[in-house]
Amino acid sequence: MLYLVAELDENGRKAGKEAACVTVLSFPVVYSMGNGTSRLYSALAKTLNSSAASQHPEYLVAPDPEHLEPIDPKELLEECRAVLHTRPPRFQRDFVDLRADCPSSHHPPIRVMQWNILAQALGEGKDNFVQCPIEALKWEERKCLILEEILAYQPDILCLQEVDHYFDTFHPLLSRLGYQGTFFPKPWSPCLDVEHNNGPDGCALFFLQNRFKLVNSANIRLTAMTLKTNQVAIAQTLECKESSRQFCIAVTHLKARTGWERFRSAQGCDLLQNLQNITQGAKIPLIVCGDFNAEPTEEVYKHFASSSLNLNSAYKLLSADGQSEPPYTTWKIRTSGECRHTLDYIWYSKHALSVCSALDLLTEEQIGPNRLPSFNYPSDHLSLVCDFSFNEEP
Template identity: 75%
Template sequence: MYQSPVSRLCSALRDVSALCASSLRQQPHHSPVRRRALPQPVLGSLAGLGCCHSLAGWIGDGQAKAVPSSGTAPAAAPAVGAAGTGARSASRAVCSMGNSTSRLYSALAKTLSSSSTAVSQHQEELEASDHDQLDPLDPKDLLEECQVALQERPARLRREFVGLRNGFSSQPQPFRVMQWNILAQALGEGKDNFIKCPVEALKWEERKYLILEEILMYRPDVLCLQEVDHYFDTFQPILSRMGYQCTFLAKPWSPCLDVEHNNGPDGCALFFLQDRFQLVSSSKIRLSARTLKTNQVAIAETLQCSATGRLLCVVVTHLKARTGWERFRLAQGSDLLRNLETITQGAKVPSIICGDFNAEPTEEVYKRFASSSLNLNSAYKLLSEDGESEPPYTTWKIRPTGECCLTLDYIWYSQHALKVNSALSLLTEEQIGPNRLPSFNYPSDHLSLVCDFSFNEDPDRLL
């Protein structure tokens, strides 16, 4: 059952300390610990290793096992070559972790220790804890290690970036935004009833590699996630070490808590690279439906772009699910827009709003965003022939009630101040396959949306 972040982190720290101590007792006292290169055949049996020779040794749960795999990486991943090349490269990543006294392993212990202290004081201090004092993690090494752990998985699905005809800009440094409902682990295993998805494909020991691989593949400058129930033990420790500033807001009454052996409440999380943006202000919003406080939340952060000095308000949210709640979603969306009117000073600061709205384009909440005073447009409309139609689906799953193929996820942006340069294509029906999502080669029932944006040089001209 659910444990508080403090107890979970302290428990993990005790496990880390015990394993480190055990390993140190096995080392000669008179000689320093040295990294020992793993022979090539060992890469195929990482699951049998008991310490941090694999990413599983320090991601999420301390008992996770690395699952070897042999999938072909998507073309969008320049760091991953053919299977043989990937294995050789991944060997370097795995070997760099060495044994339980390696740099990464000891750094994790520091992360857990400092995090548990911070949680006991304030959650905000945990999120802003000083991770720069820890050794940074190389995204290429982590991606390679994910590839090693996924060698026995089917090949990942190929997606390409599509350049948009009206999206090219002379701005030298576009920035990338990723929106994704990653599927809460407790819901995937406990409540969502994906009747065509094998149970093995839903295990966290495997799904976490696929989720991290997808993020590492596209390297967003801004990352917006929903249904995050492994924030404190996976996403915050890892992404903060990769240079991201991290913010999390849990749902007040998360349905994950109804599932036995859950990992705590799910919520929204927002991450941005600190070498691309600086935080100006941050707001955590519990959405209201008229006067009623609801179970849905949003995070809105005003950032300053390091390259241009321009301000940008980035928002992540997740509205109420299921049919019959259309008016409720409209009220929640209207409340969020009212908050953003204040935060953006009446749209003087441009916005990017990412979310699982649980609303199709025919719903009133969608129309409210499209007609708001923030002058918003939906980025993925620009992939259509006429530039006015949303994709046919962003989620496709099969439940006991039937097949569900809907467009629910969006990246809204201020069209007077921002341009969409390119967007990541969606998977075809053939790629998704007859059993739909999630699957052995895709970890969520929602597709990730990824766009490259740039600032317009003269935004006032288009107001």
């Protein structure tokens, strides 16, 4: 434990928030050697430390077995809050009850989180969020904001995009919280162009091992008009331990930017084709989470909405008529101006699954005039969270 404190000091944590963070984190080391908190300290401190040593290709290193000791989520949340104590409080978001659409079930719902967490290398090196102070993006603190969001909603399944700290942060910590994780990096991640990057970004899928058993898993490199592209997806078939019901969960991040609409559409068709095969022609219920980089007016959205997989977009259920997507899922200011778009979706098999509740989005007032990311929200994309339950089998 003392060795870890020395490591932190060597990394030059000098003043202000960083010094406060060391003080808070080192407290349990001195006074509670050997208990859960000091083990937790070692986990969080290790991830803080590894982010500073970005010369080493840490993303290639498998986590050591020490990381597999369970962590109490409440303790980790407290640790995160201690690191974030100088920042403004997190935004309050409420779940909207949609149970009118949801059959009663004696099994607990399945909570799914979709979130483009913003790759650290892209946020600092490429994205040009001109109204976001660079200090708001410091990984040591932004990481805690991301973890806080995950711990606040405790999803059973976590679908993430732009993950460039899988091996040094999310895999070790989420494993200790009981998740099984899979990561599929982009073949030519733009993160690799950024100095001091932490490896490629990609999609990651985590599920709680006490709730689900992995039946099969596919890492998919998306094609567009038969050509291999730089975008990926992960699709897994899971079996619920309580009900023995199977379903497929997929995560993707389609090509960004205007001018690429037809490319995205082709990638979407390829993903749908893969999902047709994996779900045995829609026999297995499906949930698809993603940053589609496409507004609802785009062709790729229409392909998903009209697919023979019979999908509905969960966040439409938050609208008064149940037919409209939210006004935004990402909101940022670049040199080109304000970018407010609906790009992120949770699609689900509408005959097999129902949405019991969905986490409301942040209001414009909460997001604030400088938009996202910010000192109190770590990504330019909002997390989407839904509770699903199975409909009765016909």
